[in-house]
Amino acid sequence: MTTPAESESYSALKRSPSPAGLRRWGRDALLAIALPSITLVLLLALWDWAVVYFNIPSTLLARPGAVVSELYYGVTSGLLAKHTLITMQEVVYGFAVGAFAGFVLGAAVAESTWTRLALYPFLVAFQMIPKVAIAPLFIIWLGYGVSSKVAFTASITFFPVVINTIVGLRSVDAEVLEMMRVFRASRWQTFWQVKLKFALPYLFASLEVAMVLSVIGAIVAEFVGATGGLGYLILQQMHTLETARVFAVLVVLSLLGIVLSWVIRVAARRALFWHESERGTPS
Amino acid sequence: MDIATGGKGRCGMKTQGRARDVQILELSKTFQTKSGEEIHALKDIDLHIQPGEFVSVVGTSGCGKSTLMRIVCGLIPATRGRVLVSGEAVDRPRDDVGVVFQNAVLLPWKTVKDNVLVPMDLRDRRRPEHEQRAKALLAMTGLSGFEAKYPFELSGGMRQRVSICRALMCQPSFLALDEPFGALDAMTREAMNLELMRICAETRATVLFITHSVPEAVLLSDRVVVMTPRPGRIADVIDVRLPRPRTLKDYASDLFNDYTGRIRELLGAETLA
Numbered sequence: 286m287t288t289p290a291e292s293e294s295y296s297a298l299k300r301s302p303s304p305a306g307l308r309r310w311g312r313d314a315l316l317a318i319a320l321p322s323i324t325l326v327l328l329l330a331l332w333d334w335a336v337v338y339f340n341i342p343s344t345l346l347a348r349p350g351a352v353v354s355e356l357y358y359g360v361t362s363g364l365l366a367k368h369t370l371i372t373m374q375e376v377v378y379g380f381a382v383g384a385f386a387g388f389v390l391g392a393a394v395a396e397s398t399w400t401r402l403a404l405y406p407f408l409v410a411f412q413m414i415p416k417v418a419i420a421p422l423f424i425i426w427l428g429y430g431v432s433s434k435v436a437f438t439a440s441i442t443f444f445p446v447v448i449n450t451i452v453g454l455r456s457v458d459a460e461v462l463e464m465m466r467v468f469r470a471s472r473w474q475t476f477w478q479v480k481l482k483f484a485l486p487y488l489f490a491s492l493e494v495a496m497v498l499s500v501i502g503a504i505v506a507e508f509v510g511a512t513g514g515l516g517y518l519i520l521q522q523m524h525t526l527e528t529a530r531v532f533a534v535l536v537v538l539s540l541l542g543i544v545l546s547w548v549i550r551v552a553a554r555r556a557l558f559w560h561e562s563e564r565g566t567p568s
Numbered sequence: 569m570d571i572a573t574g575g576k577g578r579c580g581m582k583t584q585g586r587a588r589d590v591q592i593l594e595l596s597k598t599f600q601t602k603s604g605e606e607i608h609a610l611k612d613i614d615l616h617i618q619p620g621e622f623v624s625v626v627g628t629s630g631c632g633k634s635t636l637m638r639i640v641c642g643l644i645p646a647t648r649g650r651v652l653v654s655g656e657a658v659d660r661p662r663d664d665v666g667v668v669f670q671n672a673v674l675l676p677w678k679t680v681k682d683n684v685l686v687p688m689d690l691r692d693r694r695r696p697e698h699e700q701r702a703k704a705l706l707a708m709t710g711l712s713g714f715e716a717k718y719p720f721e722l723s724g725g726m727r728q729r730v731s732i733c734r735a736l737m738c739q740p741s742f743l744a745l746d747e748p749f750g751a752l753d754a755m756t757r758e759a760m761n762l763e764l765m766r767i768c769a770e771t772r773a774t775v776l777f778i779t780h781s782v783p784e785a786v787l788l789s790d791r792v793v794v795m796t797p798r799p800g801r802i803a804d805v806i807d808v809r810l811p812r813p814r815t816l817k818d819y820a821s822d823l824f825n826d827y828t829g830r831i832r833e834l835l836g837a838e839t840l841a
Contacts, residue, residue: 458673460669463643463669464667465690468687469660469661474690478690482675482677558677559677559719
């Protein structure tokens with residue numbers, strides 16, 4: 286009676302691959318590291334050559350070597366660590382607050398007609414305001430410290446999460462909801478055990494966007510007025526035309542962004558193992 | 569209201585559910601379109617399904633088969649008339665009615681076993697006897713060894729079997745199946761038909777089976793209800809007196825072809841009229 290399952294099963298994928306597969310995997314991994322490294326070296330060489338060849342002043346564009354030595358100085362002196370910590374706090378807290386608020390409001394709008402009618406027009410209207418324009422207000426309200434940056438970052442991360450929570454919760458298959466009615470599941474059970482799970486792919490997509498936005502939010506807020514943080518550091522170096530140090534900060538910033546996005550990606554991969562987006566052939 | 573069924577009413581707590589009779593009494597359903605037009609999906613459906621009986625409903629698409637099914641399951645209210653399961657009016661989904669839809673509708677993040685246990689998990693804490701029952705049901709439908717797989721690792725036929733196991737989890741005394749094999753290929757479908765007959769013989773459940781396949785209806789049923797569209801009405805009820813157990817060989821018998829011929833005639837006459 287039993288038809289054989291598809292040859293490649295999820296449980297099989299978790300088992301260790303064959304020696305030939307391992308070799309292929311090893312070669313792929315090596316290429317995945319080697320090729321971008323070659324690109325990087327070439328780009329750096331081109332950059333260095335261009336600075337020298339066109340005689341570009343160091344206040345406009347520093348040479349890669351200068352950036353590296355600035356990075357070294359920043360790391361050893363603790364300067365970068367101090368400001369990175371501040372910015373990271375702003376990003377993480379702002380992201381957490383904004384994403385949580387966005388999820389709660391999105392769920393309320395998706396689940397209740399009353400809240401939708403009462404709030405949705407204002408959500409749309411508020412989204413239309415260019416967020417950057419209201420950054421100064423947050424500084425006026427909350428001062429130059431971390432809290433104003435957290436608030437501003439939260440206000441920026443909030444929107445993608447609200448919208449995707451609404452879309453995700455409303456895209457749940459009607460048949461599944463009918464099945465839950467057949468099983469006489471309560472509204473609460475249907476929400477937490479079914480709707481939320483089906484909304485997760487949308488939610489994680491918005492969290493990835495929100496994470497990128499939250500780094501932008503923290504930096505912009507620091508530009509407007511701050512006493513510390515990587516954005517503040519960039520602004521300070523700009524006034525003294527220390528371009529090499531600005532580049533060093535940029536390197537740290539992009540590393541910060543990469544790490545934070547990676548955290549979201551890993552969480553998504555674990556939570557969505559069942560979803561088409563995560564089930565492709567492992568590479 | 570639950571007192572009549574033994575107070576608890578929580579599924580799985582009873583011993584093997586006894587087959588119940590199902591009465592559909594002068595059932596009508598009228599839908600209102602946005603323009604205010606009235607559509608008569610069902611008109612004066614009268615049907616009494618005996619305990620343990622297998623009744624199929626055939627009809628062209630749009631004849632209100634699925635509407636009938638949804639009313640019988642308590643998912644939507646009737647405009648007029650009533651549905652009684654063992655004498656009790658159905659006004660919302662019941663534990664003793666098992667439902668299988670055309671799509672398996674499994675939860676993709678749960679394993680096969682956990683999917684079968686969903687009705688249990690929604691009620692009270694999972695018990696060892698529930699797990700035992702889930703395993704036994706999966707074994708009965710030939711899914712032993714697939715308990716820890718995920719739905720996306722299964723074929724369409726296997727998924728539908730999981731869905732049937734899930735419907736049987738609550739030990740329903742009445743099974744309502746809405747074109748459960750409609751999305752399967754012909755060969756899997758035939759295998760599933762045999763399987764369903766075996767399951768029904770084993771559980772002795774009363775069954776209402778919606779399909780648009782005439783041979784399938786004849787093979788499986790004690791009686792076949794032929795419906796006509798707009799408004800959905802019962803054209804005739806055919807008694808299928810083929811001896812059981814039935815096999816795929818029955819497809820070739822003259823008697824079988826007599827039945828399918830008669831049903832096709834009824835369907836054809838009504839759609840042309």
